[in-house]
Amino acid sequence: MSTDAQDADDAEDELRERVTNFLRRNFPQIQMHGGSAAIQHIDIETGEVSIQLGGACSGCGISPMTIQAIKSRMVKDIPEITKVHADTGMEGMGGEGAEGGHGGGMEPSFPGETTDDGADGRDEGPQAPF
Amino acid sequence: MADFDPEKFEDKYANYFTELQRAYKNAFETMNERFDSELVHAIDQQVLNESEPFYEDGGFRIELPDDPADRVTAIVVDDGKIEATLDRYVEEIEGELRSVFGLNDGDEPKV
Numbered sequence: 001m002s003t004d005a006q007d008a009d010d011a012e013d014e015l016r017e018r019v020t021n022f023l024r025r026n027f028p029q030i031q032m033h034g035g036s037a038a039i040q041h042i043d044i045e046t047g048e049v050s051i052q053l054g055g056a057c058s059g060c061g062i063s064p065m066t067i068q069a070i071k072s073r074m075v076k077d078i079p080e081i082t083k084v085h086a087d088t089g090m091e092g093m094g095g096e097g098a099e100g101g102h103g104g105g106m107e108p109s110f111p112g113e114t115t116d117d118g119a120d121g122r123d124e125g126p127q128a129p130f
Numbered sequence: 131m132a133d134f135d136p137e138k139f140e141d142k143y144a145n146y147f148t149e150l151q152r153a154y155k156n157a158f159e160t161m162n163e164r165f166d167s168e169l170v171h172a173i174d175q176q177v178l179n180e181s182e183p184f185y186e187d188g189g190f191r192i193e194l195p196d197d198p199a200d201r202v203t204a205i206v207v208d209d210g211k212i213e214a215t216l217d218r219y220v221e222e223i224e225g226e227l228r229s230v231f232g233l234n235d236g237d238e239p240k241v
Contacts, residue, residue, distance in 0.1 A: 029151065061158020062151045064178035069143035069150070088175050 012044050015080055019049055022077055027070065035063070037070075047082030049074075054088070063088050134231040139185045146231075150183065153226035160226075161219050172204040173216050183227060190227040192220045 180195035
């Protein structure tokens with residue numbers, strides 16, 4: 001019946017996971033700085049993936065460079081990925097909350113907050129040197 | 131400090147990611163303090179997100195996407211102002227890159 005579709009789903013899940021792991025491994029700074037990277041869409045046929053950087057990444061001075069770095073490195077690291085679309089969702093710009101107070105911007109605001117590692121993931125976690 | 135190696139800069143996002151982050155962050159903060167913050171944010175997110183730094187002939191060059199002023203849609207501002215601010219922003223990034231990599235004359239390297 002629909003085993004093909006099933007296979008495609010599995011392949012997509014697997015690729016999704018590899019992309020997530022790639023981001024976690026190579027760009028821990030995103031999370032350390034209170035940002036997030038979400039896979040919005042992934043197409044295993046064309047090898048295109050869309051990623052949205054959110055949280056503190058919108059309006060952060062290093063996100064453009066980070067986006068370029070993700071684009072450049074992911075296609076090398078994951079051969080199945082041929083094209084990366086990434087953005088920071090500009091519509092968030094007007095609603096930045098504390099007006100201007102964003103100034104300092106990049107301080108890693110919650111270094112200890114690693115809730116999803118559960119049990120013993122306590123003493124790992126590299127700290128940003130800046 | 132890691133010595134700057136132009137060849138390694140060809141794979142900059144793997145070899146010099148931390149340094150690039152620092153340079154971009156410093157440039158952003160300087161621009162944000164001195165110029166219209168909304169415009170700086172818009173340039174940052176809508177123009178620089180498609181830019182790339184290169185090292186050539188002993189200096190850094192930031193390659194920008196085509197028609198950069200047209201890309202700034204997040205705020206309404208005249209093209210001349212966008213271009214002037216963008217030029218200044220690019221200079222700032224280039225200066226920060228030289229500084230981060232210790233390539234300014236008499237500059238103490240920051241990394």
